[in-house]
Amino acid sequence: MLEALQTLINPLVALGGLALCFGGLLGYAAIRFKVQGSPIVDQINDKLPQTQCGQCSYPGCKPYAEAISNGEAINRCPPGGEATIAALADLLDREVLPLAADAGDGQPAKKTVAFIREDECIGCTKCIKACPVDAIVGAAQQMHTVIESECTGCDLCIEPCPVDCIDIVEIKQPWQWPLPEQTFQKPGMIPVKQI
Known part of the structure; x- marks a missing residue:
């Protein structure tokens, strides 16, 4: 009976030792390789101009990046302009939108x-x-x-x-010359087609 009990205890001790080793290894890996923050927020923040101006109605670029990652519109950064909007749309696989007219203080940009x-x-x-x-x-x-x-x-x-x-x-x-088709917008006038 003692031999049967010992043959049962030896594998349990071995399994317990393995579980303890692997648990310790996983605990160490969780602490050592912990990701600080969100990687997508960091990628979005890298695309923003880092002016920290607040024109997007957030106190800086990092809080705006966090808001974008949570679904906020990507078109509220006047300093970044259309280039930043296009880069963010490409990164997040979203539609490119024009710059929001009310970005910042509620006034047109x-x-x-x-x-x-x-x-x-x-x-x-x-x-x-x-x-x-x-x-x-x-x-x-x-x-x-x-x-x-x-x-x-x-x-x-x-x-x-x-x-x-x-x-x-x-x-x-700066003032620009109107395009030819814009000069003939009066009712009854036919626009001249360019050849």
Whole structure:
């Protein structure tokens, strides 16, 4: 009887030892290889312009990336524009949408940039440090200026300016000649077809 009991106990001890080893290994792997955050949120965040401007109605790009991963619209980022919307749509396999007209403060989206009144600038470099896209150039004790093509109009440079010499201005779109078919839109007129 003792021999029969011992032949039964030996496999149970072996199985218990294996279960303990594999359980410890799985516990270690769960801690060691734990994924911080969501990988899709990180991929979405990498596509956003990182201006942290809040024009999407979220306090920064990472919270907006989290909202997008939860199903929020991908077209609320004015600094990123159509290129970012297309990249997000490609990443998430969604439809490309035009930029939301009410992105940000409820007003129609307008292209704005920072403008430094250079005669008032004291060259403190605080605006340069605050600019998330490096659109402001200048040196200490020298006047600064904004590279218009790089500026996203996020207005993060306004708050740190001690002399209040920065304005956010709307970029006026240059006038363009209308296309020929647009010139004949009056009732009764036939548009001229291009050959």
